[in-house]
Amino acid sequence: xxxxxxxxxxxxxxxxxxxxxxxxxxxxxxxxxxxxxxxxxxxxxxxxxxxxxxxxxxxxxxxxxxxxxxxxxxxxxxxxxxxxxxxxxxxxxxxxxxxxxxxxxxxxxxxxxxxxxxxxxxxxxxxxxxxxxxxxxxxxxxxxxxxxxxxxxxxxxxxxxxxxxxxxxxxxxxxxxxxxxxxxxxxxxxxxxxxxxxxxxxxxxxxxxxxxxxxxxxxxxxxxx
Numbered sequence: 001x002x003x004x005x006x007x008x009x010x011x012x013x014x015x016x017x018x019x020x021x022x023x024x025x026x027x028x029x030x031x032x033x034x035x036x037x038x039x040x041x042x043x044x045x046x047x048x049x050x051x052x053x054x055x056x057x058x059x060x061x062x063x064x065x066x067x068x069x070x071x072x073x074x075x076x077x078x079x080x081x082x083x084x085x086x087x088x089x090x091x092x093x094x095x096x097x098x099x100x101x102x103x104x105x106x107x108x109x110x111x112x113x114x115x116x117x118x119x120x121x122x123x124x125x126x127x128x129x130x131x132x133x134x135x136x137x138x139x140x141x142x143x144x145x146x147x148x149x150x151x152x153x154x155x156x157x158x159x160x161x162x163x164x165x166x167x168x169x170x171x172x173x174x175x176x177x178x179x180x181x182x183x184x185x186x187x188x189x190x191x192x193x194x195x196x197x198x199x200x201x202x203x204x205x206x207x208x209x210x211x212x213x214x215x216x217x218x219x220x221x222x223x224x225x
Contacts, residue, residue, distance in 0.1 A: 005044060009037045081115035084131035088117070094139065099207070101140040102129055108207060110183075122207045124182030150184075151212035152203045158225045159196055166198065170223060174204055177218060179211035197225045 012033060020026040045067055089112060094100060099108050100119070105127055107119035116128035157166055167188045174186045184205040192199035204215050 005040060009033070009040075081131045084135050085112065085115065085117075088112075088131055088134055093141070094134075098141060102134055103137050105129070120181070120183055120207070122211075124178075124180065149207075149209055149212075150203050150205050151209070151216075152201060153216050154191070155200045155202055155219055155223060156197050156225045157200060157223050159198060163190060163198060167200070170200070170202070170219065173219065173222070174202075174215065177215055179206050179208075179214045181205045181207060 013030075016029050016033070017026060020029060048063070088094060094109060094117070096109050096111070099106065105119070105121065107121040107125075107127060109117065110120050110126070111118040113128065116130050117134060119127050119129065121127060155170070157170075160166075167190075171186055171188060174180050175182065180186070186205065187203040189201045190198055191201045202219070204212065206212060206215065
């Protein structure tokens with residue numbers, strides 16, 4: 001019975017990505033599949049315990065002790081991060097929007113989650129760091145202001161396409177640059193127009209101010225008329 005249950009859920013993990021084409025539905029099913037599997041395993045172990053209880057009471061109690069011990073051991077790995085999170089939230093000086101460095105990972109604190117601290121790195125990547133890992137590591141706080149900074153400049157582009165298409169291209173380019181923040185979209189406004197060019201006002205965002213010049217130089221070298 002246990003082998004059948006094991007093979008069934010492994011087959012489901014293989015089958016879901018094959019038959020479900022919509023990404024949202026696929027993510028939901030794969031997200032809740034482990035919870036469903038755990039529920040079935042619990043029901044299976046209860047059935048096994050009841051079966052052994054009618055045959056050999058001491059053996060059934062022994063199995064129950066082993067199961068409870070296994071659950072406690074497994075739960076510790078789940079809840080130790082939660083406990084560590086409570087300690088960090090109450091005792092440490094880590095705050096939302098601050099920039100910290102943990103184990104050579106530097107980023108802005110975005111959110112205190114259930115078991116992990118969510119930070120955004122300078123390149124815009126999202127990293128989730130377990131709270132227990134934070135307790136065992138040295139946390140370095142940056143002295144600078146940790147909100148995402150904005151920088152505004154003008155860009156003159158040729159009228160070689162519709163304005164909305166040009167703006168869309170520039171926006172996509174900015175979001176793909178390694179210096180741009182992925183959490184805040186750039187703002188692009190037309191401020192002047194003549195027969196040959198558009199003059200655009202761009203506001204870009206980054207975690208480091210010295211990245212603004214990289215963004216500006218890249219855009220001007222590729223789009224400036």
